[in-house]
Amino acid sequence: xxxxxxxxxxPSPTGALHPGNARTALFSFLFARAGNGRFLLRxxxxxxxxxxxxxxxxQMADLDWLGIAWDAGPDRDDGKGPYRQSERGAxxxxxxxxxxxxxxxxPCFCSATELDIARRTQLASGQPPRYPGTCRGLxxxxxxxxxxxxxxxxxxxxxxxxxxxxFDDLVRGPQSIAAASLGDFLIRRADGGTxxxxxxxxxxxxxxxxxxxxxxxxxxxxxxxxxxxQALGLPRPVYGHLPLLLDPDGLxxxxxxxxxxxxxxxxxxxxxxxxxxxxxxxxxxxxxxxWIDRDGLAAVFRADHLGRAPAKFDRTQLEHWQREAVLRLxxxxxxxxxxxxxxxxxxxxxxxxxxELLRGNLLLPDDARDWLAVLTxxxxxxxxxxxxxxxxxxxxxxxxxxxxxxxxGPALAPLAERLKASTGRKGAALYRPLRIALTGRxxxxxxAALLAAIPAPLVRERLANAAQIRAD
RNA sequence: GCUCCCAUCGUCUAGAGGCCUAGGACACAGCCCUCUCAAGGCUGGUACGAGGGUUCGAAUCCCUCUGGGAGCGCCA
Numbered sequence: 001x002x003x004x005x006x007x008x009x010x011p012s013p014t015g016a017l018h019p020g021n022a023r024t025a026l027f028s029f030l031f032a033r034a035g036n037g038r039f040l041l042r043x044x045x046x047x048x049x050x051x052x053x054x055x056x057x058x059q060m061a062d063l064d065w066l067g068i069a070w071d072a073g074p075d076r077d078d079g080k081g082p083y084r085q086s087e088r089g090a091x092x093x094x095x096x097x098x099x100x101x102x103x104x105x106x107p108c109f110c111s112a113t114e115l116d117i118a119r120r121t122q123l124a125s126g127q128p129p130r131y132p133g134t135c136r137g138l139x140x141x142x143x144x145x146x147x148x149x150x151x152x153x154x155x156x157x158x159x160x161x162x163x164x165x166x167f168d169d170l171v172r173g174p175q176s177i178a179a180a181s182l183g184d185f186l187i188r189r190a191d192g193g194t195x196x197x198x199x200x201x202x203x204x205x206x207x208x209x210x211x212x213x214x215x216x217x218x219x220x221x222x223x224x225x226x227x228x229x230q231a232l233g234l235p236r237p238v239y240g241h242l243p244l245l246l247d248p249d250g251l252x253x254x255x256x257x258x259x260x261x262x263x264x265x266x267x268x269x270x271x272x273x274x275x276x277x278x279x280x281x282x283x284x285x286x287x288x289x290x291w292i293d294r295d296g297l298a299a300v301f302r303a304d305h306l307g308r309a310p311a312k313f314d315r316t317q318l319e320h321w322q323r324e325a326v327l328r329l330x331x332x333x334x335x336x337x338x339x340x341x342x343x344x345x346x347x348x349x350x351x352x353x354x355x356e357l358l359r360g361n362l363l364l365p366d367d368a369r370d371w372l373a374v375l376t377x378x379x380x381x382x383x384x385x386x387x388x389x390x391x392x393x394x395x396x397x398x399x400x401x402x403x404x405x406x407x408x409g410p411a412l413a414p415l416a417e418r419l420k421a422s423t424g425r426k427g428a429a430l431y432r433p434l435r436i437a438l439t440g441r442x443x444x445x446x447x448a449a450l451l452a453a454i455p456a457p458l459v460r461e462r463l464a465n466a467a468q469i470r471a472d
Numbered sequence: 473g474c475u476c477c478c479a480u481c482g483u484c485u486a487g488a489g490g491c492c493u494a495g496g497a498c499a500c501a502g503c504c505c506u507c508u509c510a511a512g513g514c515u516g517g518u519a520c521g522a523g524g525g526u527u528c529g530a531a532u533c534c535c536u537c538u539g540g541g542a543g544c545g546c547c548a
Contacts, residue, residue, distance in 0.1 A: 012548045047547065112546065119545090128474040128544055154546055172477075181475065182544085189546040196548045220476055220543040243478070244541070252541075278484090281497085285485055289497050307485075310541070314483050317498050327511080360510055416507090431507030443509030 005037025006210045009063070009070075010200065012044040013056035016261035018253050019313055020215070020245030022066060023279040026297075027242065027306070028213045029068045030280075033298035040207055041073030043084045046194050056084075062262040066272050067294050072207075080207045085199050092194045095202055095232060096155055096187065104231040105187060107153030108135040109146045130183030131156065155188035157198075157228060165223040170211070170240030171306040177223045185224055201225035205234035211303075213240045216310075240303060243283055243310040250312060260313065269337065269365040270318065274325035278318045283307040291324040319363055326359050334359050341365050341372065357445050357453050371444070375453055379440035379462065382469075386436050390469045393433035397423050398467035401434065405459060412448035437466035 009025040011017070032039035041063070043056050056074070063070075072078035082088055099105035108131075119129040136158065138146075146153070159182045166176045187198040204212060219241040229236045244252055253259035265275060273294050280287055280297060286305040329337060334355035335348070342351055358371050373379065382390065390398075400422050401415070408414040420426050435447055438454060451459065 010548095014548075044548065050547075108546090110546095115546085123473055126473050130474095130544070175476090177476080185544095186546060191546075193546075195546075200548080215542095216477070217542050218548095241477090246541090248483090250540075281484060283484090309478055309480095309485095311484065314498080316482095317484060320498055323510085428507055435508060439508095441508085445509085447507060 003036045004210060005032060005035040006040065006208050007032040007037065007213065008040035008042055008204065008207065008209050010042040010044050011059055012047065013059060014047070014050045015052060015055060015255050016263055017059045017062040018259055018261055019279065020253050022062065022262050023245060023282055024213060024215060024242055025063055025068050026066065026276060026279050027284065027301065030298045030301035031211060031213060031303050034301050038071040040209065041070035041083060042203060042207070043074050044200065045084055045086045046199060058263065065266060066262070066276060085194070085203065088199070088203065091206065092199055092202070099157070099231060100155070102231065103158070105155050105157050106136060106138070107143060108156040109151045109153050110134050131185065133184060136184060152190045154186055154190045156184045157187050159184050159227060165226050167222060167226060167239060170238055170303055171308060172219065172241055182224060197221060197224050198228060201228050204237055205229055209237050211240065212237045213242060216241050216243050240306060242306065243308055245282060246310050246312045248312055248314060253313070270322055271325040271337070274318065274322040277321040277324070282311045291328065322363055326362060329359060331356050338365050338368055341368050353453065357449050361444055374439045382436065382440060387469055390433050390436055390466050395467045397425065397433065398437065398463050402460060402463045402467070405463065410452045410456060410459070412451045438462050
């Protein structure tokens, strides 16, 4: 059963998607899903100058990767689009006209320098920088005169001189601000370009958005947008302002500071569901401590469980969820996950087998590189300590191992049994030298599985090598 | 400069006056399990930014300060 709930994510395609935006998108998406509503994606590409080629497509790919699916968007119109603001010029023009007709907006002829001077003056005298109202009272003749002199006006919204603007924020609670503290703000640039305050809120209303989850940085802008809706006679959505997501050092994420992007995490090999499980718990509480499947995410999301304090991006916690995610990967998916580090010619079956063998000891695909050498290549030189352990077991031990291996093959149980009988060794004294000789390291999957996975010639070679090792 | 927002273990968080000698998770340390690592089990240390109030009682309410952030753009 569909409800009337409609949420959206409205990124501007300037650069890559950061975890903070991804979280906002995820929350909005889950919010809609949890309420049987719809989730919209709108691209706010009104600033062509700042837009990088392919940024929108890249961000959409990131969202898609995370499993954030939009019911309507640039590539999926539902009749209320277009979902790119660059294609909505006619709609904006129509509403500019209405605002002007209604007396809620007026042309402003002030130049950038004039405004700058006013701003500086106000700042210098301890006043908040606000539009001084120069063009507010211009009559028809004055306007005509300016137009005639060739000046192209911008359009400004006429903010009421008194009264309070009130709204109840989903996460911040009741808000109230005096209209008088707001200056008349711009809604259309002199070149005809639209301005965020305007197109953003207008599109939300026109697209039927009922609940807006967005960054904290918009909280103090909300009253302006509410004024706009009121002037236009459009319904207002419920707002929920999410605290910022900070870098590990506590500073806001930014391109300049090289904050991690979603694309980077993906390239490193982090799994989408690990990222989701992590983001779900940043600034949102109430989810159980255990792993949640992609399909179960929406069921634990609660809009009334959103936090107010900013959170720091913490790789260690992401890694915890990554470990959980890797453990839960289906065999085929695990092989795909490791694809970047497998040799090109490797057959599918081998890949799946290797992935199954190693995944318990991997956090990222890169971690598998050394293990690949264990399975197919040359072992790195042993440390002095490891040499000592191998030497302690003795040449006889490894000679016996070679003999037994020749008979029993790659099954550990009979091999261990026979070695135990012939050398008297057991437990760690038996297994550890074998592990070191065969893998060159102390950690890793079960020895039985390793023995079965390492090609027999390599096993023979390594056992023979171990028999040659003497303590330093 | 002005306005607004935020503040609990290293990190994510629970906490809406007594249930808090502050709970959980991650991380860390120790032990158990075990051929190793991981997983799992058990145990442990670590936090209410500071100062004033209000109250019988404050992490929770009020004020001040401190620290952080945002907005005030012909950026979004």
